[in-house]
Amino acid sequence: MSIIVYTESWEEKFRKSTFEAVSYASEVAKMLSTNVIAISFGEESSEELAKLGNYGAEKVLACNQIEKGDSEATSNFLAENSIDANIIVFATTNTSKMIASRLSAKIKAGIVSNVIELPSEVSPVTLKRKSFSSKAIEQVKVNSDKAIICLASNSYGVIENHKNCSIEKKTINSSENIRFKGQEIANGKLSLAEAEIIVSAGRGLKGPENWKMIEDLAETLGAATACSKPVSDIGWRSHDEHVGQTGKAVAPNLYFAIGISGAIQHLAGVNSSKVMVVINTDPEAPFFKSADYGIVGDAFEIVPKLIEEIKKIR
């Protein structure tokens, strides 16, 4: 009856969303008076694996390294090892959803993604999730005996809960269908999904040559950079920075919108941010209706001042 958690690492370190998923699973385990078993496929060091115990895992099944994109092999292993489990927890990353969706068909478990809260009931599992591009919160009931929960990033938090955690090594074979050709790493970029602060800029910046101050502000804050859709469409910034309804949905603690008008499609992807700050020359820009703090002014004057002021306190 244990709760199973799928874990994901990046460059041999577990992602923050994994620690969040383990924290969440251990609270669900408490509700069901059971324990948490984490499963890893990344051949992390034993020191790294032991960290899962800090957030409530009592056991880790640590497989040999297998490509993350091999959803057939990973979902098979998860199915074999969750026969007695009724709840399986994932993060809501691209990789997690790829594996979780296959697994759900394999074991016929109802799957709920973008989950933002603990279940209000565990039998049947009843949960709240983000829906309609964060324009709504939907309550969902799972009808099957087994449930797969994909937790939205930055929705529950990483919560320490130390447990003695045993590590059991496992072997698994890759599926033969997929040939991995390699990875391209977006160099030195902080991940938008995991960033606590995001500095985002729009067409108000006038051209790609003006992004230096945005990058400087982000660096001063330890933040990730993002942009509005037209900015990535015209090639001022790369596509992986595009946030909004048709780009990435993000939920940092603090979101800066600089020279972004606040179109409904943009807001849909960023509205889950805890605090939003807008800097815009136009006092009528719709973003002022959705933000917590705002400055009406020229980004080219305000941003350098902002960097200076933040440096004073850091």
Next chain:
Amino acid sequence: MNILVCISSVPDTTTKINFSDNGSKFDSSGVQFVINPYDEFGLTKAIMLKEKHGGKVTTITVGELNIEPVIRKALAIGADEAVRVNMSPKDSYSTAVEISNYISENTFDLIICGKESSDYNGGVVGGIIAELTNRPFVNACNGLSITQNTANLYREIDGGKENLEIDLPIIIGGQKGLVEESELRIPNMRGIMQARTKPLLVIEPKMNDILTESISFEKPSERGDCKIISNENVSELVSLLQNEAKVI
């Protein structure tokens, strides 16, 4: 090459979302429906692959009669024929089962879903189809080329991209990058005329299980008023973020 594009009909992105029946149902009155934006990239990609390699592009949509304008639009953009499974979609699983049934009775080399649909944002239909039809699956696919019988694909991962090679048939969950925004096809007059007579096959669902059920909806809590800080006083913003909001 036979390509199947799964198309979801979703509210236009500018829609203000409302609910009826005490918050238990999405209120579709007055809402304009469009092709799911992620599926538009897949549809254009399918048409471009057909132009290069020959073959046929079929679309499939699970939905009732009222979604046919969205299907006709896909035909006007350039799909050859369309299939509609005559049921109102209830959850990801039952939707995927219906699509899988159709796939099992036909031959497709490539099946393109969107990475997610922009209404319920489940993002799991493609993976469920892949499992039910026993094919390799690549999610969040932002690059695809095909030589002979092999697909070369890119998959977006948090922090970078993964490059993979898989023999057809495969299923992908697509997004921008499959084609660029500027390459997206839009219907022209000729396409719209032709779409009227292209085949649109309606098939009845085989009843299947519903694994998850929507019970109710609510709007996210509203933010308080925006505090406006004078542009002469940037230090005040920093102090509010530090001491009031406690986020830096």
